[in-house]
Amino acid sequence: MACLSLIEAKALQKALSGWVSLRTSVFAKNLRTVGGVDCAYATIKGRPRVFACAVVLSFPMLELLEEAFHARPVTFPYIPGYLSFRELPSMLGTLTKLKIVPDVLFVSGQGVAHPRGLGIASHLGVVAGLATIGIAKKPLFGLFQAPSLEAGSVSALTHPDDGSVIGFVVRAKTNVKPLYVSPGHRMDAETAVSIALQCVQKTKLPVPLHLADRLADRLKKALQRATGPDSVECLEPNPVEYVLAKNPWLNLLDP
DNA sequence: GCGACAG
DNA sequence: ATCTTGTCGC
Numbered sequence: 001m002a003c004l005s006l007i008e009a010k011a012l013q014k015a016l017s018g019w020v021s022l023r024t025s026v027f028a029k030n031l032r033t034v035g036g037v038d039c040a041y042a043t044i045k046g047r048p049r050v051f052a053c054a055v056v057l058s059f060p061m062l063e064l065l066e067e068a069f070h071a072r073p074v075t076f077p078y079i080p081g082y083l084s085f086r087e088l089p090s091m092l093g094t095l096t097k098l099k100i101v102p103d104v105l106f107v108s109g110q111g112v113a114h115p116r117g118l119g120i121a122s123h124l125g126v127v128a129g130l131a132t133i134g135i136a137k138k139p140l141f142g143l144f145q146a147p148s149l150e151a152g153s154v155s156a157l158t159h160p161d162d163g164s165v166i167g168f169v170v171r172a173k174t175n176v177k178p179l180y181v182s183p184g185h186r187m188d189a190e191t192a193v194s195i196a197l198q199c200v201q202k203t204k205l206p207v208p209l210h211l212a213d214r215l216a217d218r219l220k221k222a223l224q225r226a227t228g229p230d231s232v233e234c235l236e237p238n239p240v241e242y243v244l245a246k247n248p249w250l251n252l253l254d255p
Numbered sequence: 256g257c258g259a260c261a262g
Numbered sequence: 263a264t265c266t267t268g269t270c271g272c
Binding site: 087 | 259260261262
């Protein structure tokens with residue numbers, strides 16, 4: 001899937017969208033673990049890399065249980081509507097490294113709130129067979145009215161044609177830009193919002209995604225220092241860099 | 256034809 | 263996504 005034409009990519013999305021289920025899985029109805037996956041970019045030794053970071057937390061305690069990451073070469077440009085062809089490979093590689101498969105996985109980006117009903121959260125859900133929820137910071141597809149400014153207020157995201165509900169615009173924190181939440185796979189829109197809000201604490205992003213974000217930042221900085229003009233032996237004894245030292249960057253540089 | 260457009 | 267200084271608010 002790394003070298004498809006846009007015509008082929010579009011055809012694949014239309015075909016895979018037929019496999020998306022909007023019925024909440026039994027695992028998601030009895031949540032015990034929630035995960036989050038997010039991507040970041042870094043040019044290492046002159047070579048562009050996209051890496052995905054994933055975390056798994058307990059629910060509803062939201063205590064960190066596991067972290068993982070995986071990098072791949074960048075093989076597809078960023079084109080609105082085709083994000084999965086750029087970031088899915090690294091995300092799948094990361095999920096493969098997790099010992100604990102989360103009951104529900106939050107994915108940065110849209111779920112079914114997509115032109116062809118297959119945002120990256122849905123694409124990932126179908127390919128991995130997981131219950132997923134798409135969480136985006138910006139809208140991509142669908143009509144909506146801005147939700148009121150109080151935390152917890154929501155507004156429906158509807159399909160331009162059907163008028164059907166494809167997700168919700170959610171005000172996770174008072175006076176803060178809303179999130180665009182849509183079911184990815186094995187999940188319904190209402191439950192997606194419910195779970196997302198139950199995972200929000202101090203930041204507008206659900207904790208799983210917030211932690212995946214921070215892990216990506218720390219990892220990126222560690223990589224830049226480890227592969228910068230200077231030395232290669234300057235790793236600090238913190239969790240992330242311990243992982244780096246333990247897993248030769250070869251896995252990150254030449255996957 | 257013009258504007259919009261996840262990360 | 264990424265770059266990038268200061269600034270506002272809990």
